[in-house]
Amino acid sequence: FAEGPLLDGLYWDTWYNNTTLTFQNNNSHIYYENLLLGVAQIRQLKVRNNTCSIYPYFHTLLEDCYSEYRYRAEDRSNFGLWNKSEWKYTSASSLAPWYWGSMGLYSSGGYMFTLPKSKQESVEKLVFLRNNSWLTRGTRVVFIDFSTYNANLNLFCTVRLVVEFPATGGAFTSSHIYSVKLLRYVTYYDYFLASCEIAFCIFIIIFIIQEVIKIVKLKKEYFRSAWNWLDLLLLVVSILAIAFNIYRTVKVSQLMEELLSDAHAYPDFYFLAFWQVLYNNMIAVNIFFAWIKIFKYVSFSKTMTELSSTLSRCAKDIIGFAIMFFIIFFAYAQLGYLVFGSQVEDFSSFQNCIFTQFRIVLGDFNFETIEAANRILGPIYFITFVFFVFFILLNMFLAIINDTYSEVKADFEVIPSQELQLRDLFRESCNKALVKLKLKKPEMDANLADESTESHAGFSCDFFFFKPSAAERSHLKLSKLQQEKEELHPSTEDTDLVTAQSYVSTAEFQQLFRYTAELAKELNNTNAKLRKVIKSVQ
Known part of the structure; x- marks a missing residue:
């Protein structure tokens, strides 16, 4: 050859x-x-x-x-x-x-x-x-x-x-x-991509500064959030990608210089090509987790909240089911490897047996091969595997998720809808941005209706979106409840002034309604916990 x-x-x-x-x-x-x-x-x-x-x-x-x-x-x-x-x-x-x-x-x-x-x-x-x-x-x-x-x-x-x-x-x-493509910057489009890469580097630097500030403020509390760990993973992968991009550019220049100096030498571009493939895989994983991060910013949707609540509530049941499932799954994989491994390529190794059984679950399998390998154990293996794994275990898995989703949906129907309108979210984000830019005075009142009336004196905007962090939301929620409680229970000095009024304003009614909804939500959470305790006792 x-x-x-x-x-x-x-x-x-x-x-x-x-x-x-x-x-x-x-x-x-x-x-x-x-x-x-x-x-x-x-x-x-x-x-x-x-x-x-x-x-x-x-x-x-x-x-x-x-x-x-x-x-x-x-x-x-x-x-x-x-x-x-x-x-x-x-x-x-x-x-x-x-x-x-x-x-x-x-x-x-x-x-x-x-x-x-x-x-x-x-x-x-x-x-x-x-x-x-x-x-x-x-x-x-x-x-x-x-x-x-x-x-x-x-x-x-x-x-x-x-x-x-x-x-x-x-x-x-x-x-x-x-x-x-090892020579990255040749055409005008390549230089446009280079400008995008520079903007990406600047964004990563800003992101690093923001995360460092969060770590300093929250300290150990920062590492208790899975979303924060996801942010750190994205940062680490992005930094590695930037470092490899710089190294790749320098290394290609060195190899080209060596090649031009000695045309009878072997240029080891395989080394760079191999790491380029790993670099592409790393970027693919980074983009995948960046898409997953979108779930962090869609919690205002009732549907997404129901789905996340369903997964979190049935997590323990799924873990218990997974242990039972993989015990049976690996038992069949070991059986297939020992019986058919020497004759059927799909069962030639334990790893191949695992992939083959996943294909059986999906319906992609050649039954004749194992039947020809062993006319007795082949059909027994196939029929029992399909019966126990496909008909029983998979339906148990679906039943766990379906039952939990029904419970979550019933709980959400009792709880009043607390979803923020997109218009209110845009307004809140814009007003906060204007305050940071010093184009508008900061307002102490957190009521969205009051903010919309007071913002006529300065700049206002209804077309931007802001999603506060979990710590900020909890802090705002507590302060808001405390303020509403104080307004519902005024001091004795203001009693005469309150009784002198013969009507309830719209803002006061909204505050009362929100406070009532918060109390109803807390009551429903308590009832749910009591139901779980009763179930565990029974």
């Missing part, structure tokens, strides 16, 4: 009509558009002899024994023609990523060499290594790495061709291709 198809794919020297191509600096253009960066590198990993045990009966028949690849069994001694680098073990840096193959986890070092720029010289070198047995019985994996650059799309493509040699004999091939 290396002497034929590999070299034909790396060195494109003829056009489609068989005319000879001439490129600058003897460079190769794969598929005529992808510039081969530097040269390709071939690397192998071996294991030592006698790294496994031979049964005594076969000592007279077998002398050598090479185990499957393990890091401790790796052979690092020189062999063959010691005077050349391809026969000497080369260690890799500690930051170089290991390769997780189909047969094992492989380190980054090994015996390696690079191919020349000329196709004819590459053929001669491969023939020389084959004649001198560069590959041995102890060889467990061979890596072929090279990188290309497509100027039309401004994309780097790092290619890794892998051939694994398991201890059972034979060869297992695979390939990994990473197409990444």
